Amino acid sequence: MHDHSVHVQCGDCPIRHRAVCARCDTDELGQLEQIKYYRSFQAGQTVIWSGDRMEFVGSVVSGIASLTQTMEDGRRQMVGLLLPSDFVGRPGRSTAAFDVTATTDLVMCCFRKKPFEEMMATTPHIAQRLLEMTLDELDAAREWMLLLGRKTAREKIASLISIIARRDAALHLRKKSGTLAVDLPLTREEMADYLGLTLETVSRQISALKKDGVISLEGNRHVSIPSMDRLLEEAGDDSDGGMLV
Amino acid sequence: MHDHSVHVQCGDCPIRHRAVCARCDTDELGQLEQIKYYRSFQAGQTVIWSGDRMEFVGSVVSGIASLTQTMEDGRRQMVGLLLPSDFVGRPGRSTAAFDVTATTDLVMCCFRKKPFEEMMATTPHIAQRLLEMTLDELDAAREWMLLLGRKTAREKIASLISIIARRDAALHLRKKSGTLAVDLPLTREEMADYLGLTLETVSRQISALKKDGVISLEGNRHVSIPSMDRLLEEAGDDSDGGMLV
DNA sequence: GTCGCTCCTTGATGCAGATCAACAGACAGG
DNA sequence: CCTGTCTGTTGATCTGCATCAAGGAGCGAC
Incomplete structure (x- = not known):
């Protein structure tokens, strides 16, 4: 056609x-x-x-x-x-x-x-x-x-992961039951450029989030998210999404 | 009409x-x-x-x-x-x-x-x-x-002043000969919110720019700019303006 | 295998800017 | 006049992240 x-x-x-x-x-x-x-x-x-x-x-x-x-x-x-x-x-x-x-x-x-x-x-x-x-x-x-101007490094990382997870979910149009997983399409350096940080800080904060059980890693890029709510809380996002002109 | x-x-x-x-x-x-x-x-x-x-x-x-x-x-x-x-x-x-x-x-x-x-x-x-x-x-x-993620406090202040000066100039469509002057339409706190800083840092950096002769102040709000080029240099903007989708 | 490369992690140290705090000028209301 | 409020300045101290530095894992080339 x-x-x-x-x-x-x-x-x-x-x-x-x-x-x-x-x-x-x-x-x-x-x-x-x-x-x-x-x-x-x-x-x-x-x-x-x-x-x-x-x-x-x-x-x-x-x-x-x-x-x-x-x-x-x-x-x-x-x-x-x-x-x-x-x-x-x-x-x-x-x-x-x-x-x-x-x-x-x-x-x-x-x-x-x-x-x-x-x-x-x-x-x-x-x-x-x-x-x-x-x-x-x-x-x-x-x-x-808002992220660049006011969020801490930890909040920035959590935000980025949740943003990617959200777009990923929207793209695939299916919600996996239970924990969802995301492949980060960016290197640590690209994440740093995205977030206004250095790549070392990105690496440290990812490690910290992992240690605290907010996320878990398989390899460097594959992230599992046991609780999306927890992640959003770490990201500092208030639950009601909207705002804008 | x-x-x-x-x-x-x-x-x-x-x-x-x-x-x-x-x-x-x-x-x-x-x-x-x-x-x-x-x-x-x-x-x-x-x-x-x-x-x-x-x-x-x-x-x-x-x-x-x-x-x-x-x-x-x-x-x-x-x-x-x-x-x-x-x-x-x-x-x-x-x-x-x-x-x-x-x-x-x-x-x-x-x-x-x-x-x-x-x-x-x-x-x-x-x-x-x-x-x-x-x-x-x-x-x-x-x-x-770019400003929020990568610029220093001093660069942020210089950028803000130059942005306002530029818009001001565009609005009035007249270039004053020699030094140009701008009235900041924002309080220090609003500038801080704009720039991702605290109001104390804003105040300090404005004082510093004044001390270094980049700008001069009459009152708190009225700023004179002896050299726009100097200000832009302080702002860290590269001269060729453009970029964007 | 070794080399070279990219990507990532972790440690030690330093500094820019946040935080806490005091104070001064302008101005309005009594 | 005094008093309160708002805005801005400046000082002293603290801290989150940058910076500098070293090393490890993965991987393709040879």
Whole structure:
């Protein structure tokens, strides 16, 4: 029914691909078929889109990418974490440059700018979805700011694990009974960049949480969470989720 | 030509009111005139919009409002700073609640949700402007995250002053020759909440910058900046501005 | 096997900024 | 006038995390 160049990626997505997916939004995208294309990037590659190459919006189909800001002296802060279904790219602004560091193999589908602007006009509900997604990102950024500005190292680690667990659960759409487990898709250093810490502190705090029974580790990356409530408590999140503009 | 309820606010704005201003965007908004209304809030008032009261998008006409997130134990982090021309409100989401703490008298113009959604369909270029504005906010949030995660106290203060100076300059659209001056619209405590510091540290670092001749103070709030370049250097910002999704 | 590499952990020490505390100026109300 | 409140400054001390440093586990190349 659909002729995806990368069929696997969209094959089994229920909600997953939020941006503009030929599978999820056949009708709207039918007319855009000719300008859609896919690109893939290798793990560890740093992708710089700038100038005229910014003239599209892309959506992550598989893999993970992170956005980081770097200061002249090398201090780095991750400011965006892109999982499948997230989108990148900035319509209408070609001057900006940004880095996407793929930490695993990354596949994106892209839409070039000009037709995208037309799309805004012709299919307003897609425009509205894009706006909502952007507002979602803004929500996430604001929670992230609370984390960076006010949380302790231990709370930061607990928060990160719970964030990943939540997105993971949403992605797979199944809640495992009892304890749930997560594979951290980040190295300790990437976690540090995410959290505004050093990698040593990340390592220490993970060890501490393990020692206190909040989490347990198999290997370096695989985390089991006996009690999500306990973890959220450690994260300092108040239970009622919402806030935002 | 236009019948504003609060005419003063839009009277002298060239770009100022970015969201949807009857002065700036006569044509598009002509058809929305009937659903536009104004609200004002007093200084110090905390405004909570939730439930059905979220069913609009508002835009700050005058005054300043800040968005803060608070943890159970009272730790607070400012996550949004709303100056004139900024907009608030989240179309299509009525569950979220948020606080707007007005630090000066605040006037907003609002658009209710339903007509707003129609607007997305009928006037796509306004929809696109909203998307761009949201992306601008996301940009700002990401710079803010770098500040919170990686900058020193001194750099944070210098950054804040330069941010306010920049927005101020953009608002008034005139560059004063030589040294430029800014009135800080925030108390030391609000600055601390903005920067993820304590108010004592804010005070100390401002004193230090003053002692080192980076800024000079008249009163507590009025700051003169002899050299913007020097200030930016202190802020740790690399000169090429851009980055972002 | 050894080498080299990346990723991770743990220990020892130092410092930036938090915390606790005192005080001063501005201003309003009595 | 005094008194209370709010805002801001500055000092003394404490501490959470950074920094510096060493070493271990996993793994591919040879």
